[in-house]
Amino acid sequence: MADGVVLPDERQSPGGNRGLTYPFPTPPGVGEAVTVAPGVLWLRLPLPMSLNHINVYALEDGEGWTLVDTGLNTPASIAAWEAALAGPLGGRPVRRVICTHMHPDHIGLAGWLCERFAVPLLMTRLEYVMARMLIADTGQPAPEDGATFYRAAGWNADQIAGYRKHFGGFGKGVRPLPTAFTRMVEGEVLTIGDGAWRVVIGEGHSPEHACLWREADDVLLGGDQILPRISSIVAVWPTEPAADPLGDWLASLQRMKTVFPETTLVLPSHGEPFTGVQTRLDALIRGHETGLTRLSRTLATPCRAVDVFSALFARSIDDSLLGMATGESLAHLNYLVRHGRAQVARDADGVDWWTTTSSSET
Incomplete structure (x- = not known):
């Protein structure tokens, strides 16, 4: 599992963020x-990577605050929280911490905040359990x-050696999580201050990602589910090599089209708040869909997963992005297999070769 959240570059989809309005630029x-x-x-908290920030949110909750997402466990993030707690949050207590999903930039300081204020952590079950599993690595x-x-x-051998060297890095950016949590489920309504926030679950980027929607005034805490300028990584990882996260992701996006009106103010984890959710x-x-069509054409000649990056990404892929790019390519390849549009065969050297089927789009 990668500890990054997105490939820091818009996928090959011209006009991917056109038609959006940014009321707080x-x-x-x-x-x-x-x-x-x-x-x-x-x-906003700093991140030590090309995607250099994460947005977090504080919701008024009586005399205190409910915090949504926490940033990485780094000195810079802790310093930013200290300044915010003493400054715009007015020294008022934190009442609970909500994490939209289990990636380290979202849960990294959840344990620190929960311990400091003696408050509960709210997550969906799959996100909490997956986080605990990966931290144990x-x-x-x-x-x-x-x-x-x-x-x-x-x-190649050097790249696999790099995988072995960096394995277990997920937990390096995460303070120990609380050993207990409060579960959020699809459709549940959380009362936070005077507001009612409905939990809307998405899948694909992570197993059970929670968005929070205040229907009364159409405000959506979107996490990584709906970002304005970049597309969240949807990837296959070694723990579940035959997974179809892209199928889950596309189904979630289609379902959300039936839920959120175009006027909804989306508060994303990266980028700026925006309206135009249906457009996005x-x-x-x-x-x-464009990537899948391009990928199907590429597979007219047998390819390995590492051979199809140019069909999916509008940039070159170096070793720093190799894991994420490979995972995302495999998500698209698995999707094509699941839908009868591609097939895969492993050779004597243990390498998978992917090709289109006669029913695939050309």
């Missing part, structure tokens, strides 16, 4: 906050199944 500085809706503050040797997985994708959902779906 200037993000808050470190230790600052912007009021984006009644009782909702937007804060810290300090463990890389499993041979992982090496087999990446060899099949076309990685269409663009995200179209981007993957």
Whole structure:
């Protein structure tokens, strides 16, 4: 499982963020906050990577705050929280911490905040359990199944050695999570202050990603489910090599088209708040469909997973992005197999070769 959340580059889908409106184009500085809706503050924490920030949100909750997502466990994030807690949050107590999903930039400081304020952590069950599982890999040797997985994708010996070296890195950016949590489920309504926030679950980017929608004034805490300028990574990882996360992702996006009106104010985890959610959902779906069509054409000649990057990404892929790009390519390849549009065969060297079927689009 990668500890990044997106390939830091728009997938090959022209006009992917056209038709959106950004009512708050200037993000808050470190230790600052912007009021984006009644009782909702937007804060931004630094990330030490090309995607250099995560947005987190503070919701007024009586005399205190409910926090949504937490940033990585880094000194810079802790300093930013200290400044925000003493500054725009006014020294008022935190009442609970909500994490939309289990990626380290979202849960990294959940344990620190929950312990500091003696408050509960709210997550969906699959996200909490998956996070605990991946954190347990810290300090463990890389499993041979992982090496087999990446060899099949076309990685060379040096790249597999890099996988072994960096295995278990997920937990390095995460404080120990609370050993108990409060489960959120699809359709549940959370009362936070004077607001009623409905839990809307998405799949594909992570197993059970929670969005929070305040229907009364159409404000959506979208996490990584609906980002304005980049497409969240949808990837296959060694723990479940035959998974179809792209099928889950596209089904989630289609379902969300039946839920959120175009006027909804989306508060994303990366980028700026925006309106035009139906437009953006269409663009995200179209981007993957375009990639699948291009990929089907590429597979007219047998390919390994590492051979199809140019069909899916509008940039070159170096070793720093190799794991995410491989995972995303495999998600698209598995989707084509699931839908009878491609087939795969493993050769004597343990490498998978993918080709189109006669029923595939050309």
